[in-house]
Amino acid sequence: MLLLSLAVTSIVGTVIPQNENPAAYFRAYGESVYKLFDLLGIFDMYHSWWFRFLILLLTINIVVCSIDRLSATWKIIFVKNPLFNLSRFRTLSQKEVFTDKHSPKELSTVYETFISRHFGYTQVEETDKGLCIFAEKWRWTRFGVYIVHLSVILLLIGGLIGSLFGFEGFAIIPEHEKIDSIRLRNTGQVRALGFEVLCDDFNISFYDNGTPKEYRSSLTIIEHGKPVHKKDIIVNDPLRFKGINIFQSSYGKMPSSALQKEKIHKKDPSEDITLNVVGKESGNAYKIKAVIGKPLDLPEGLGKFVIVEYRKSAEFGGQNIGQAYIGILTPKDKDPVKIMLPLHFPNFDKMRRGAVVISVAEQETKTFNPGEKSDQRYYTGLQITKDPGVWVVYTGFIGMIIGIFITFFMSHQRVCIEMVKRGKQSQIIITGTANKNKLAMQNRIKKISEKLINLQ
Amino acid sequence: MNSSVLLSITTFTYGLATFFYFAFLIFKKPLLGRLATWTALTGIVVNAAGIILRWVESYRLGIGHAPLSNMYESLVFFSCTIVIIYLVIERRYKTTVIGAVATPLAFLAMSYASLSPNINDRIQPLIPALKSNWLIAHVITCFLGYAAFAIAFGISLMYLCKQRDAEGKNNFLSHFPKSRVLDELTHQMVMFGFLFLSIGIITGSVWANSAWGSYWSWDPKETWSLITWFVYATFLHARMMRGWSGKRIAYLSILGFMAMIFTYFGVNLLPGLHSYGSG
Numbered sequence: 001m002l003l004l005s006l007a008v009t010s011i012v013g014t015v016i017p018q019n020e021n022p023a024a025y026f027r028a029y030g031e032s033v034y035k036l037f038d039l040l041g042i043f044d045m046y047h048s049w050w051f052r053f054l055i056l057l058l059t060i061n062i063v064v065c066s067i068d069r070l071s072a073t074w075k076i077i078f079v080k081n082p083l084f085n086l087s088r089f090r091t092l093s094q095k096e097v098f099t100d101k102h103s104p105k106e107l108s109t110v111y112e113t114f115i116s117r118h119f120g121y122t123q124v125e126e127t128d129k130g131l132c133i134f135a136e137k138w139r140w141t142r143f144g145v146y147i148v149h150l151s152v153i154l155l156l157i158g159g160l161i162g163s164l165f166g167f168e169g170f171a172i173i174p175e176h177e178k179i180d181s182i183r184l185r186n187t188g189q190v191r192a193l194g195f196e197v198l199c200d201d202f203n204i205s206f207y208d209n210g211t212p213k214e215y216r217s218s219l220t221i222i223e224h225g226k227p228v229h230k231k232d233i234i235v236n237d238p239l240r241f242k243g244i245n246i247f248q249s250s251y252g253k254m255p256s257s258a259l260q261k262e263k264i265h266k267k268d269p270s271e272d273i274t275l276n277v278v279g280k281e282s283g284n285a286y287k288i289k290a291v292i293g294k295p296l297d298l299p300e301g302l303g304k305f306v307i308v309e310y311r312k313s314a315e316f317g318g319q320n321i322g323q324a325y326i327g328i329l330t331p332k333d334k335d336p337v338k339i340m341l342p343l344h345f346p347n348f349d350k351m352r353r354g355a356v357v358i359s360v361a362e363q364e365t366k367t368f369n370p371g372e373k374s375d376q377r378y379y380t381g382l383q384i385t386k387d388p389g390v391w392v393v394y395t396g397f398i399g400m401i402i403g404i405f406i407t408f409f410m411s412h413q414r415v416c417i418e419m420v421k422r423g424k425q426s427q428i429i430i431t432g433t434a435n436k437n438k439l440a441m442q443n444r445i446k447k448i449s450e451k452l453i454n455l456q
Numbered sequence: 457m458n459s460s461v462l463l464s465i466t467t468f469t470y471g472l473a474t475f476f477y478f479a480f481l482i483f484k485k486p487l488l489g490r491l492a493t494w495t496a497l498t499g500i501v502v503n504a505a506g507i508i509l510r511w512v513e514s515y516r517l518g519i520g521h522a523p524l525s526n527m528y529e530s531l532v533f534f535s536c537t538i539v540i541i542y543l544v545i546e547r548r549y550k551t552t553v554i555g556a557v558a559t560p561l562a563f564l565a566m567s568y569a570s571l572s573p574n575i576n577d578r579i580q581p582l583i584p585a586l587k588s589n590w591l592i593a594h595v596i597t598c599f600l601g602y603a604a605f606a607i608a609f610g611i612s613l614m615y616l617c618k619q620r621d622a623e624g625k626n627n628f629l630s631h632f633p634k635s636r637v638l639d640e641l642t643h644q645m646v647m648f649g650f651l652f653l654s655i656g657i658i659t660g661s662v663w664a665n666s667a668w669g670s671y672w673s674w675d676p677k678e679t680w681s682l683i684t685w686f687v688y689a690t691f692l693h694a695r696m697m698r699g700w701s702g703k704r705i706a707y708l709s710i711l712g713f714m715a716m717i718f719t720y721f722g723v724n725l726l727p728g729l730h731s732y733g734s735g
Binding site: 159168207209211212213214215234235236237238245247248249383384385387390393394397400401404405408409437439 | 519580581583584585587588590640644647648650651654655658661662665666667668669670671672
């Protein structure tokens with residue numbers, strides 16, 4: 001049962017990756033398939049009812065199976081004086097045998113001190129033929145697997161706490177401006193933060209080859225009108241305040257006021273639009289004039305493109321991205337795709353990771369110089385989250401690592417050293433068992449035997 | 457002498473080791489076996505030297521970072537871990553034959569890294585998302601896991617070949633370790649790999665939480681690593697609870713390896729947060 005649901009979850013998982021994109025991108029599937037997928041929640045399947053149901057099933061399964069088996073293990077683990085069954089050790093096929101000139105009595109005292117150094121519990125017993133030392137250790141490692149299972153449950157509980165009492169949202173703050181609320185990622189609702197976040201400054205630095213090196217936002221937290229906390233955040237170093245985490249996520253340039261006017265003026269569809277077209281393979285950039293409704297051929301045989309519509313405030317993934325052109329791109333030998341060209345986000349089309357990147361060129365031909373401060377204003381895109389379940393999840397993480405280690409690499413080991421009187425000499429027989437990895441136990445028995453031979 | 461020269465020598469050395477392991481398998485001369493082992497060991501030393509030199513070179517370029525930041529560097533590290541883990545097994549279990557499946561994997565990974573036109577072998581500066589101390593912990597643990605799974609896959613293949621020839625007629629196969637040993641070794645490797653894959657996923661998750669503010673976001677790479685984790689979890693449950701062994705276990709190990717390979721390479725075809733691993 002356990003195996004089955006694990007396997008089913010995996011298979012379900014394999015269907016997923018393709019359906020990760022926002023629904024809007026997926027019109028390509030055709031109307032009926034789209035509706036079906038939407039109904040099944042495939043576009044957001046990790047939050048769909050049936051996926052949650054599977055997780056619940058898995059959880060119940062783990063709990064039931066663990067409790068079922070734990071009762072048996074419990075009895076094995078919690079015994080005051082472990083019982084050793086000599087006949088069971090005698091029947092083991094793998095044994096080490098050697099002889100020694102001392103009597104069993106003399107040997108047992110020497111051996112016992114040695115063995116008790118390596119094993120937690122030892123006991124000496126008289127047998128029908130002489131003496132016998134039993135020793136064992138790591139009985140508690142039988143718990144390992146329950147630690148792993150408990151950790152999985154902790155992860156799921158942590159996730160649940162996060163989704164019930166936490167939130168995940170974003171905010172866009174232009175430089176020198178502040179916000180007091182954010183927009184939630186999955187519902188698009190506005191949520192008040194209880195304090196204000198001021199973006200004092202935003203800076204990007206570049207490597208010599210032009211790739212970005214660092215995005216840095218200088219933020220100030222303002223509570224009741226007073227600044228209470230200041231911090232520069234970069235991608236791997238967020239700001240944490242009162243359980244709320246603020247992460248550097250994206251950035252962009254604010255349209256300057258002159259530009260804004262020009263763009264608003266551009267509502268007349270007959271007017272020219274200048275597009276920047278960059279071939280990904282060649283890295284060449286082209287400036288092309290386009291008119292709404294008139295198809296044009298892209299350079300380098302990259303396909304055809306036509307702008308179909310202008311929107312004053314376009315939406316993407318529930319987020320208002322402002323003015324944008326909507327176009328249809330038909331790459332060479334491929335199906336047409338609908339793409340969005342927001343005026344304020346020139347890098348938007350890069351996210352598509354296609355062979356060509358199209359953006360609306362700014363009318364002012366101003367070269368962008370990162371080092372130089374221009375009148376150009378930036379905005380910073382912040383990911384803002386609260387997740388009270390995260391510590392439960394982290395506890396689960398630590399528990400899981402420790403648990404897996406115990407389960408796979410430690411075992412409950414028992415050894416039996418029997419000393420049998422043979423005339424004036426003694427014969428020593430060493431055997432041992434472990435509940436896991438029996439091959440390694442055989443090697444251990446060999447080593448113990450070698451050490452005992454050298455003790456005299 | 458620069459790191460690319462060293463890494464080219466590494467590729468060649470792994471190729472040579474592969475050749476010697478096969479020669480040993482066919483002619484069964486102990487000398488060939490020893491030669492193969494020493495060649496593989498030389499390969500590791502050159503490989504490690506190449507990685508360290510590349511690290512040093514990145515500092516000389518003024519963009520110093522651990523050479524674990526893109527597909528090329530990960531493949532180089534992957535080959536190194538495969539051969540290291542293999543040589544540990546060779547010593548512990550005193551079996552030289554498994555080298556004939558382990559070294560070709562390392563050789564393939566190195567050749568793919570240096571020959572594929574899609575893979576850029578230049579030292580590039582670290583993008584902001586990767587600037588974190590978690591990078592080293594995450595990549596090393598993941599690749600220890602991957603390497604163990606790769607070897608488990610090789611051993612499972614050997615097991616299946618051996619099973620086809622139960623009477624030991626084939627001269628070539630009779631030299632393989634006993635089926636029981638192969639079966640046990642697969643299990644050992646999967647346990648080792650599972651521990652490190654788990655740590656790898658966990659370190660990645662903690663890292664994601666400090667970089668993006670979410671410890672799990674169902675990005676394709678995350679999802680696929682979870683799928684791989686599920687497959688191997690199934691393997692371990694099947695073996696420990698249902699007492700599966702032999703063929704069925706070998707097939708599960710191969711299935712797990714397929715999932716792992718997709719996690720490693722295939723996911724780059726899908727859009728997601730791990731895009732820097734692609735080129």
